[in-house]
Amino acid sequence: MRVxxxxxxxAGMATAMDLVDRGCEVEIFESRPFVGGKVGSxxxxDGNHIEMGLHVFFGCYYNLFALMKKVGAIDNLRLKQHTHTFINSGGKIGELDFRFAVGAPxxxxxxxxxxxxLSAIDKMANSLALGTSPxxxxxxNFEGAMKTIRNLDSISFADWFRQHGGNNGSLQRMWNPxxxxxxxxxxxxxxxxxxxTIFSLFLPQKQKLLS
Incomplete structure (x- = not known):
């Protein structure tokens, strides 16, 4: 079969690999002069290295890790410190630092x-929303929590967050980024x-931020 x-x-390259493994003859068409899509660069x-998108992924991205192992790219993976950095107006820097000897969660x-x-008020609101979440x-009970989470597809995260005690300050300064x-x-x-769903997979992971 020709595909x-x-x-x-x-997605295109991963699909092509799976089809080739199944014996298909595959041809990929790409309009840009480079491959990778949002993970391309x-x-x-002027010699500047430009990235198409955010090259950030998490320890719960099991399929991506499997793909990297399959193509021999996993050895090139560079683990970074578990710190999310926020660049705010005026150049002020905020951090979400996961470095802690005890580990997950x-x-x-x-x-x-x-x-x-986050301000103290934001932290309190944030704690209330996340503390009452699945x-x-x-x-x-991962499966039980996921059953609840799957029923939340028709509500935005912002609306759900506010309904559970979260505030707009937390949304704007942390959750939107x-x-x-x-x-x-x-x-x-x-x-x-x-x-x-992402948080439920993310929470027990030792490696939070990778690039």
């Missing part, structure tokens, strides 16, 4: 309680199911 794939992004005329609590990105019971990193859209448009 044509339009787009040499991560190129060097401009306590390093997540440490990160959110000590972050300089993430907490999910630590002992994270939502953009995960899905390239803000918390008013990304579903609660999407965000909470």
């Amino acid at each position: 044509a794939i339009v787009g040499a992004g991560l 190129w060097v401009d005329k 306590l390093h997540g609590l440490k990160a959110f309680f000590t972050t300089s990105q 993430l907490v019971p999910g630590l002992v 994270i939502a953009y990193a995960l899905g390239f859209i803000d918390t008013e448009n990304i579903s609660a199911r999407c965000m909470l």
Whole structure:
């Protein structure tokens, strides 16, 4: 069987590999002069290395790790410190620092309680929303928590967060940047199911941030 794939992004290349493994003859068509899609990059005329998107992924991206192992790229993976950096107006820097000797999930609590990105009021609201979320019971009953989370596809993360005691300060200063990193859209448009699914997989991971 001959198959044509339009787009040499991560999905297109992964699909091509699977089809080749099944004996198909595959041809990929890409309009850009480089491959990779949102994880692609190129060097401009001034020698600057330009990235198409945010090259950030998490320890729960099991399929991506499997793909990297398959193509022999896993040895080139560089682990970074577990610190999310926020660049605010005026150049002020905030951090969400997961470095903690005890490990998951306590390093997540440490990160959110000590972050300089949120005010004390924001931290209280944030704690209330996350503390009453399916993430907490999910630590002992993952499937039960996911059953609840799957029913949250019709509500935005922002609306869900506010309904559970979260505030706009936390959304604007922390969750919007994270939502953009995960899905390239803000918390008013990304579903609660999407965000909470990622968090439920993310929470028990020792490696939080990789690039």
